[in-house]
Amino acid sequence: MSKRTAKMRLVSIYNCRSGMILGKAVYHENGKMLISNGMELTDRFINRLNEQGVTHLYILDPLTDDIVIDETIPFELRTRTIQMIQTLFKNIHEVKGKRKLSDLIRISDFQKSIQNIISLLQSNKRVVDLLTHIHVKDNYLFSHSFNVMIYTSALAVEKGLPSEKIYEIAVGCLLHDIGKLLLPEEILHKPGRLTNEEFAQIKEHTNIGFELLRKEWDIPLLAAHCAFQHHEKWDGTGYPRGLKGEEIHPYARIMAVGDVFDALTTHRVYRRAMLPHEAMELIFSETNLHFEQGIVELFRKKIAIYPIGVTVKLSTGETGVVVAYNQHCIDRPIIRIFKGESGEDLKSLKEIDLSKELSVMIVECDAIL
Template sequence: MRLLPLSMVRPGMKLGKKIYNEEGLTLLGEQVELTQMLIQRLAKRGIDFVYIDDPRTNDVVIPDMISEETRLRATSEIRSSFRKLMDDSMKRNLSGYTQLGKNFREVINLIIDDLSGHQDAMIMLTNISVMDDYLFQHSLNVCIYTTMLGMANGYSRDELATIGLGAMLHDIGKTQIPIDILRKNGALTQDEFVLMKKHTEFGFHLLKDEANIPLLAAHCAFQHHERMDGSGYPRGIKGNDIHDYARWIGLVDSYDAMTTHRVYRKAMLPHQAMEIIFTGTSTLYEQKKIELFRDKIAIYPIGVTVTLNTGETGTVVGLNNLVPQRPIVRLFQNEQGEELAAPKEVDLSKKLSLMITGVNNDSVNDNMNLQAN
């Protein structure tokens, strides 16, 4: 299958992977033939990329990091819990909702169990083909990515449960922000931005006294926007004064925000987001954490279309864990854009003279013109 931006999808193409609705249930199944109307509906709902069936890559499997059952449980728990907190009667206090910590701990344990079977896997985009409110899906994405990084970093099961809980609830304070600000299609005013930044403090106060939630998870909500050079908020602390878990979550939070569709801009691909992340090395994010993240992230996801410096074009069909920036590519077109009689594969980790110069017809050098919001 191939990973295509929706702008390149044409009527008659068939889905290679399911598309889920807001409740985590299957909306469109594999092999559904896309019509112009369906494509337009996907665009309106914020789907920027889809996996498309392609007989030339039907042997390529895109692994799911967590099971469909775990995804459904996590999606349901996040949505129902956050929505209760958005209700006026629940604002600024969890009184009467003591199941929050217990329910989320159960979800975290399911996620850890699922990810334990993929410890050597590269981090792949988890927000492709999901129709959902950004806050809910983002919370799950950050939890999955952070937990995978925690495993790679050697954290114990108990540590993974705490950082995973902190990651899933890092933005819970946004339930206290007016919905019109959360979903504003454009730049926030100065007053709106000041209020938005208070979500870190709101989150801390929501979580800090909960018996079933570790205090460290509350500090993850409080500190995930602090930065290494002291330029973050809410307190402007720097370096080791920021808890290690919050530093991980801050990095992943930024990455997922860039690679997820927002109301004011389309999603970036991983290589684009990583270019921006690298510009914050040692100033915004800890260098060692960026290096581990770089080594674990699939910056060219399986299924994406790439162009090589030879002018040849193909699809990424495999990853090299030791050198993730040099995947295995199955070539379909020569340098003149002509279809090859038979596809051929090249392992870029073994062909050092070959380089990826474009993704989905865009030059990789254009990435530096992109800015994170």
């Protein structure tokens, strides 16, 4: 599959309509194509994808026929890595954590995939945008673990950490929720609000994960501490130990932001997924409470909050589509305007660079046309 795809606009599943033409195929996480690009959408397809947690689709649109969308991680590498996570997690669940990880998966293959991803992030330090991956997921835990690894590893690269430390934190991210595999499924997958007793059980996954990982010779001990500390908070109100500020390991501080961001931007049975800019605002509101300020600021510089292809409305009243990032100022992208201030279709398109037009703001994202 080609790394680049063009001629498309990113549309919320809630704004998709029968008759639209799919611009980018939808895959299952196992790599199997579910709907090919070029297919005409029907209400049945749209409803089914919504039920399966798909939040956005790329739709063919002549307004954006020259837009090129880069995938942060190549399709094949993502699929292969998630399949390994899935195999490992299912095996751990079946044996109830009573066997070594090296007995359940080829650790060398696991290490190779992680190192390939790290090399990719180091060689191309572009903005991270995971909305380019349109997949139907078997299990939230698999894709969440992968996404947290990408977000966190990208921040570790941006911070200039050496490769061996990035590897440690990447392994820790992939396995940070491993303790959940030994929790009762009826609690783990409960769609409603948890009772205090059930939440107390959920919180035990940090201790369980740490105990599982610290005994593994092939897993860095600091990766085990990622599982142990990823729910600690900067102000000391987290768990399991209520660590505060710099008492929390730097890996866990970096990882906490990616963990929450991915959770907020993923569809769950009990709530609708937030758009990246909405999740970022919530994370900013938790600066120096849940998160370390410097990490939040770095995250905002690295993560695309207005994905290429998404429709936006500006403070001028005009409507357009994001066509490019400004690497030096990613929250001020380049917009192609196709509707004027009164909502009229423009005879000729124009583009505006928000990094230069500072008085113009994005006031609505994923705008309905």
